[in-house]
Amino acid sequence: MARYYIETYGCTSNRGESQEIEQKLQNAGHRPTELETADVAIMNTCTVVETTEHRMLRRAKELTNATNDLIITGCMALAQHEEFEDIDCRIIHWDNVPAAVGNGECPTATADTEPILEGQIGILPIARGCMSNCSYCITKQATGRLTSRTVRENVSRVQELVNSGAREIRLTGQDTGVYGWDLNQGVALLPELLDQICTEVSGQFRVRLGMANPGGVHDIREELAAVFAEHNQIYNFLHLPVQSGSNAVLRDMRRQHTVAEFREIVDTFETQLDYWTLATDFIAGFPTEGQSDHEKSINLLEEIQPEKINVTRFSKRPKTDAAKMDGLGGPTKKKRSKDLSERKRSLCETVHQEMVGKKQDVLVVEEGREDSVKCRDQAYRQIIIQDAAERGITPGDFLTVKVTASQPMYVFAEPVETEEKIAAAD
16 A cells, blocks of 8 residues: 655646546555655646746756656646656556555555445455565555455446446456455356356446456466457456566565466467457566566567556565565666666557557546547457537447547547438538
8 A cells, every 4th residue: 555645736637637537546555745745745736837847857856866766637638748867767658557556566445345426436445455465565454354245246346336327337456366266165156256246237337357367367268268259348458567577576475376377367368359458567776686577577578568557666565574585776667667667658559559540449437628428349458539528428338339539548539420410411
């Protein structure tokens, strides 16, 4: 669990984005603090006029000197990311900030484990705790061992969420890959749960599976990928945090997988799914990470080419074994984090550019900024439609769209019906 500090500039909308970021951070177990004691600083920027831009750049430089990890989001960061090239920071879209904060730790569940409905999004913790014992993670001390709800209970709760208006169901937990180990003698029940949700829950909805560690997924990879391939209700999206491309570092982290096992999972999904998204995490600068270990992480990133990557600089958490290790210097961690982040941006830009001109079936998930809506396609890629109110588009709608333009973090699209009307008028 990280200690974070956040500064917000600009309009009411920006302040709303920051409030949403903070709520998600606190739901995940992170806590606010002052800049001097923060593990990560977050700057939500504005770019109204030139004088504001100068102010943002000046403040960003001050913050990067005051913290080992600076995340910059908001209008200026996303529209003019090149202005921050000389500043040691991570440029991240508003929606992705909560996932990027932390130390490679598992997320904590919400305060209780009851379902939550937020607009069109239903959040269902399917279990609490995990089966791992990572040397750097303090979350285990808060959540304890794995406790899973039964498949029947979780299916019933999904139906309740759909009946209440949810169109996107997010299955969450510290590690969804080991769901059911405590109920089923060490054999995961995740494929069974997903299959029953798709076959027994009535209504129109999509399911997004939350973070699953490779150690739990490896033994069920064939069965899990087959369930994804069979059911269109499941987003073809897998968050599989590898954390390092070096087996030696993974052993020191006490991760329960090897690099080869991670690759085997990716290869299985690549074989069974034509269109899917791989998300993964890397920790830069773990205490025992040498330069050759870092290069192995770079090589793995370039080989696997995930399009969603969370890069975290290692920071010590109290009462963890990694906190007793001699750490690397701040400049080393910053440089390695920057190496990974630069490759991440290039990969994301390429994926989104390749989407332009293609048609996608999407679910409108939530309202965006300035009369836009945020949609998700089958691979959980974010698609923005503008002038939503004018077109009568609201969260919960299922649409077919054509991608018209790309940005590093998302793409823009037009509803196909609108496109066809324009063509007919011409």
